[in-house]
Amino acid sequence: MKGKLGWLKKVWWAFLPAILLLFGQSKAQGIEADFSGYVGYSYQHFLHDGLYENQRAGFPSFSFEPELNLSWDEGGQSLNATGFVRINFRDASRTHVDLRELYWQKVKNNWELSVGVKKIYWGVTEAVHLVDIINQTDQLETFDGEQKLGQPMVHYSLYSPIGTIDLFYLPYFRRRAFPGEHGRLRTPFILEKEDIGFESDMEETRPGFALRWSNYVGIFDIGLSHFYGNGREPLFIPGSENEGVFNVFYPVINQTGMDLQATTGPVLWKFESIVRQSANQDMFAMDAGIEYTIGNVGGKGLDIGLIGEYLYDDRGDLALSGLQSDLFTGARLAFNDVQSTEFLFGTIIDMERSTKLISVEGSRRLGESWTFDVEMRLFEDVSDQEFLNFFRRDSFLQFTLERHF
Secondary structure, rough: OOOOHHHHHHHHHHHHHHHHHHHOHHHOOOOEEEEEEEEEEEEEOOOOOOOOOOOOEEEEEEEEEEEEEOOOOOOOOEEEEEEEEEEEOOOOOHOEEEEEEEEEEEEEEEEEEEEEEEOOOOOOOOOOOOOOOOOEEEOOOOOOOEEEOOEEEEEEEEOOOOOOEEEEEEOOOOOOOOOOOOOOOOOOOOOOOOOEEEOOOHHOOOOEEEEEEEEOOOOOOEEEEEEEEEOOOOEEEOOOOOOOEEEEEEEEEEEEEEEEEEEEEEEEHHHEEEEEEEEOOOOEEEEEEEEEEEEEEOOOOOEEEEEEEEEEEEHHHHOOOOOOOEEEEEEEEEEEOOOOOEEEEEEEEEEOOOEEEEEEEEEEEEEEEEEEEEEEEEEEOOOOOOOHHOOOOOOEEEEEEEEOO
8 A cells, every 4th residue: 555655645745835825824815615525335246257266256345535625715716635545355456545636726717727636527428438538547446437547737728719728738647557366357467557668768757738629619519639648548469479468558649539519409419539649559439429318208207318329449359448349329317306316227239249248327315415326237248359358257236335424
């Protein structure tokens, strides 16, 4: 755990003088504080024996996510902090600590400036978020890449009549962590994050840069982005001598992305695409689809969203997601009750092979402070020609109970 906290300590000491100054001037500046968060318990159970030795079936864990927000200058300035801790009792590699956010923000007239560790989200599609490139994926938390690590940055936003322009300077790269020997959803070889190298000699200290323009034009919500720096996704290049052996490293990439959503009554038209270039691998990927919502079904307050998307990745078998030519179909159920009950069902079907990925996500409030979540992922008939074949016996069911404060 000591090694995992090294970079967090550096960030904490960098921000400590500012935090002390804020509290020291709290009366004069009129600082308003808000503290919230949750404590949770999860149990993840894998339905089949693992492919590799020493893999276990059940994984109980506790999580804690505190959040502190301080604002002053009549809301014009703020300090925002969010931490995260996961304690896993079966896979030590999944026990980890992260500083999701710790940044100062200044808002004035038509611009904003943020400095520190922050999370940024881009994207409109359901099955995969191709354009979402700023933050590193927290591979220890979710298989689908929804959870992200905090990213050190300087972020400037300018709001103008022609749209919003976001500029990013990213001074430090964060490596992706992977499950350990006893964990599931892993490759046959154990990946330690320190073992994955870089194309750049500067490694983590190579700065990254990004910009994005976004705007509303009639029924369209459009975003155009470009990123340059260490790629967030490690590159797996098959070895020339031994089958199943890969050279793994983080390449330096240029990635240009587009996300587009059009609203026509109850129908949302969604599209994301990226072009990524590097010295070792170029790629094009896209996700295009629709979501049609049937509102207040039977007068009971139930909203049903029907989703269909087509996914393409020209890397073929080298696509880590396995989404080289696939169809996603799903349904979103929102009961609009006092318990905020929601479910999302989805299936990804490989158009060229037998592979199927089935997912179920559900959440419900219990009283004023508790929530209960369920998640299921099923891998069916995974082709032995895909990277996902490493996980073919890792179907799982997970239950999570959280106490919010």
